[in-house]
Amino acid sequence: MDTNKIIIILEGISFAYRGSSLIFDRFDFEFKQGDRIGLIGPNGSGKTTLFHIMIGLLKPMWGSVTAFGKTRIKEIDFREMRKDIGLLFQDADDQLFCPTATEDIAFGPLNLGKSHDEVREIVEHTLEILELKGF
Amino acid sequence: MDSYYLIGMLILKGYERSRRIYNAMLCRGFKGRFYILEPYEFNASDWIFGIISLLFIAGLVVIQWIPTKLL
Numbered sequence: 001m002d003t004n005k006i007i008i009i010l011e012g013i014s015f016a017y018r019g020s021s022l023i024f025d026r027f028d029f030e031f032k033q034g035d036r037i038g039l040i041g042p043n044g045s046g047k048t049t050l051f052h053i054m055i056g057l058l059k060p061m062w063g064s065v066t067a068f069g070k071t072r073i074k075e076i077d078f079r080e081m082r083k084d085i086g087l088l089f090q091d092a093d094d095q096l097f098c099p100t101a102t103e104d105i106a107f108g109p110l111n112l113g114k115s116h117d118e119v120r121e122i123v124e125h126t127l128e129i130l131e132l133k134g135f
Numbered sequence: 136m137d138s139y140y141l142i143g144m145l146i147l148k149g150y151e152r153s154r155r156i157y158n159a160m161l162c163r164g165f166k167g168r169f170y171i172l173e174p175y176e177f178n179a180s181d182w183i184f185g186i187i188s189l190l191f192i193a194g195l196v197v198i199q200w201i202p203t204k205l206l
Contacts, residue, residue, distance in 0.1 A: 111164035
């Protein structure tokens, strides 16, 4: 098996929210490069929870998350991979928390430690792509 | 009675939203430090504002000391 092509591996994931029964019980999952996966399930079945476990917003009680060939356990491990994985929340409004679009776009690059000139370039470019320039 | 619900829901909804936004921030590499695109600097206008404010406060103190008979 070509492990390079597998981006995310979940192994034996078990998870429960506090005070409720297990949502995941030894759950295995593999996400390969080029995969397009649709996830269908009733409300409360754990679709969102699964994504949040994948990028480390929720930590599983058991099991391991491996992404880009590295097992991710602590917050620092996830922090490194989050810049390569995009997650769109259920309510996109939650992801736009800055007073202006410019600051919203700049938030990520600034956190990655890019210089102000670089950030300004990224912001300009992004606004152009989205046809938001001048707003 | 209804206002209790209102306040309760406000706190709850606010808390829930704060968690969602914090998650969104984590997804964008937040490490506990806020970086500002346009850094602030302490320049001449801040000095002027500071001095005027100090003079104003000093003035208030002086006025306080003047006996009320004279006013």
